[in-house]
Amino acid sequence: MTVTQSKVFLHDRAANQLVEATLYDTVLERHLQDFERAWKGFSPTAQLEHEHWDWRKKVVAISGQLGYQSFAVECGGETQGLMVINTIKRGRLPQQAGQHLVYVEYVQAAPWNRPGISGRASYRGVGTVLIAAAIQQSVDEGYRGRIGLHSLPQADAFYRDACGMTDLGSDSSYSRVPLRYFEMSEDQAGVFLKQGR
Amino acid sequence: MAKRTMTLNLTEAEMQVLNELCSKKGLSKTALMRQALRLYQAVETRLDRGDKLLFENEETNEKSELMVL
Numbered sequence: 561m562t563v564t565q566s567k568v569f570l571h572d573r574a575a576n577q578l579v580e581a582t583l584y585d586t587v588l589e590r591h592l593q594d595f596e597r598a599w600k601g602f603s604p605t606a607q608l609e610h611e612h613w614d615w616r617k618k619v620v621a622i623s624g625q626l627g628y629q630s631f632a633v634e635c636g637g638e639t640q641g642l643m644v645i646n647t648i649k650r651g652r653l654p655q656q657a658g659q660h661l662v663y664v665e666y667v668q669a670a671p672w673n674r675p676g677i678s679g680r681a682s683y684r685g686v687g688t689v690l691i692a693a694a695i696q697q698s699v700d701e702g703y704r705g706r707i708g709l710h711s712l713p714q715a716d717a718f719y720r721d722a723c724g725m726t727d728l729g730s731d732s733s734y735s736r737v738p739l740r741y742f743e744m745s746e747d748q749a750g751v752f753l754k755q756g757r
Numbered sequence: 758m759a760k761r762t763m764t765l766n767l768t769e770a771e772m773q774v775l776n777e778l779c780s781k782k783g784l785s786k787t788a789l790m791r792q793a794l795r796l797y798q799a800v801e802t803r804l805d806r807g808d809k810l811l812f813e814n815e816e817t818n819e820k821s822e823l824m825v826l
Contacts, residue, residue: 585758625798702785
């Protein structure tokens, strides 16, 4: 299996400067080990909505499925973020209804990257790097940057305000707990990438 | 990801459908065939698990099972 690595940048909160990081287009075993050892062993002060997620189970579940792809971000010798995308879903925005898009199934930054964490290395921009990777994959697939996702409530503002995605409201068909569905059009993707949000 | 190349022989009718779908979806032939393969695999995986493939009309609430042979 060929793994592609790309250079990306995160903001080191302690040093207040951009630092080089690496984006992988596949989640590797060491990323899952980081998740199991470091992520699970870290206790943030606030309750995180996705702390019950088991990334090994998620990665095993999509293994060999062509419609899915996983990504990881490394910085400072640790895994800083993980993402799984789905490339067979379709858009809902009127201007792109029925057109294929990249659907972000799961995306999570390491728990120490939440704002307000001190006492260890912490990076800002992990979510932005991963969303940019989803947009780039959408471009590479011929989907012109279109992406979609269901957001956990703690992340609604990030997708709406920081990413500039359209909020299509609460989606009761998603699961037992309705989540808001957000979608990004080709134009919104262009703005996101241009502004380097 | 590394990519491999193959030649695909299609009938005129199949090529016409391929062209129509490419136009409708705004995709290249390669992108559309890759999408078709992903969908085919996803359907097979679900059927192998014992799931059914259903279509639902939201206006009429009518559900129909797609028979996959």
